[in-house]
Amino acid sequence: MSQALTISVIVPTYNRIESLLRALQSILEQSRPADEIIVVDDGSEEDVAAALAPLGDQITLIRQDNAGVAAARNTGVAQARGTWLTFLDSDDLWLEDRLAVLERDLAGCSDDIAAHIGNVVYTGAGYAEDLFGIKQLSFPQDRAEWVADPLPLVIAGMTLQGAAVRRTAFAAAEGFDTTMRMMSDTAFFCQLALVGPFLMSGVMMSEIIRLEGDTSSITSLRRTKRLYAAQMKTHYLEALLPRELSPAQAQLVRKQLSGALFKTAEVLHESDKRGARQLLWRSARDHPEPLKGWIKALAACVLGQRGYTSVAVQPKVLDRS
Numbered sequence: 001m002s003q004a005l006t007i008s009v010i011v012p013t014y015n016r017i018e019s020l021l022r023a024l025q026s027i028l029e030q031s032r033p034a035d036e037i038i039v040v041d042d043g044s045e046e047d048v049a050a051a052l053a054p055l056g057d058q059i060t061l062i063r064q065d066n067a068g069v070a071a072a073r074n075t076g077v078a079q080a081r082g083t084w085l086t087f088l089d090s091d092d093l094w095l096e097d098r099l100a101v102l103e104r105d106l107a108g109c110s111d112d113i114a115a116h117i118g119n120v121v122y123t124g125a126g127y128a129e130d131l132f133g134i135k136q137l138s139f140p141q142d143r144a145e146w147v148a149d150p151l152p153l154v155i156a157g158m159t160l161q162g163a164a165v166r167r168t169a170f171a172a173a174e175g176f177d178t179t180m181r182m183m184s185d186t187a188f189f190c191q192l193a194l195v196g197p198f199l200m201s202g203v204m205m206s207e208i209i210r211l212e213g214d215t216s217s218i219t220s221l222r223r224t225k226r227l228y229a230a231q232m233k234t235h236y237l238e239a240l241l242p243r244e245l246s247p248a249q250a251q252l253v254r255k256q257l258s259g260a261l262f263k264t265a266e267v268l269h270e271s272d273k274r275g276a277r278q279l280l281w282r283s284a285r286d287h288p289e290p291l292k293g294w295i296k297a298l299a300a301c302v303l304g305q306r307g308y309t310s311v312a313v314q315p316k317v318l319d320r321s
Contacts, residue, residue, distance in 0.1 A: 003083045007036075008037075009034045010077060011038065012089065017051045020090040020091075023089070023091065024039070024055065026094040030096060032102075035081075036080065039060070042066050042067060049061055062075060068178065071176075085165045089208075092206055092207060093206065094206050094207075101203045109199065112197060114193075117164075117198055117200050119131055124210030132202065138202065143201075147197055147200050148197050149193070149248075173191040182229060183229070187235070194243055194245075254288045257286050265279035266300070
């Protein structure tokens with residue numbers, strides 16, 4: 001690499017002092033220390049500054065009015081000085097060798113590498129699932145595997161807590177979309193995948209903790225705000241269409257967009273049947289296999305909810321980003 005490796009960590013937080021302190025401890029205990037740690041307080045009602053005071057100058061704290069996690073991450077990146085950017089949410093933990101693995105894998109890598117991504121484990125009451133297992137992906141642990149076209153890996157969701165992004169690639173991808181209250185990380189990864197190749201590692205980097213009773217997590221919001229979640233997926237896929245895509249990438253985006261429009265129509269069906277029908281026609285037009293697209297749309301239009309269910313394809317990927 002042409003530049004010395006320096007690693008910045010950005011930690012957005014909102015009213016989570018107790019879990020924030022645990023998250024920061026997992027960063028401070030890294031076998032390869034971070035070069036800087038930036039906490040962005042996104043308008044917490046708690047006194048974050050007082051809670052972090054015992055950590056002294058190990059932490060840089062930035063406070064902003066509440067603007068959402070995408071804006072908080074952008075704020076942290078704007079302050080960061082590292083050549084590589086890493087992220088941890090304030091309710092999650094890093095494994096102790098997370099940065100050491102990153103440093104090992106980046107040694108001698110080419111300057112066109114846009115990101116390095118490792119595995120993460122989701123834990124909660126009674127379950128533990130790893131991201132690559134959910135996605136049915138396998139990568140080596142003793143080295144990172146070069147992936148020339150990472151768009152298929154991230155288009156249905158990827159997780160920031162296991163990722164590191166080259167600073168120049170972050171700028172080229174234009175950061176996180178602050179208009180999105182969820183899925184801004186997946187939208188960002190899709191844009192980043194068009195900037196350059198990724199390095200993929202099978203090493204477990206982070207534990208993503210689902211707190212009991214937490215109704216503000218993205219997983220919870222996807223259940224309670226189903227229409228908005230479906231609209232956000234449509235939004236980030238449509239944003240890819242004007243980009244310079246290979247024929248394979250264009251087909252992938254169109255197929256995913258067709259599915260997202262179909263899902264949005266299903267959620268909208270009970271409250272706005274006319275709007276749902278319009279989305280179904282768009283879904284059919286965008287499908288890379290027109291006959292399949294129109295069969296699905298007509299079945300849903302004629303049979304209603306039974307039609308949506310009968311043609312639904314169970315996804316292979318559980319998007320928990």
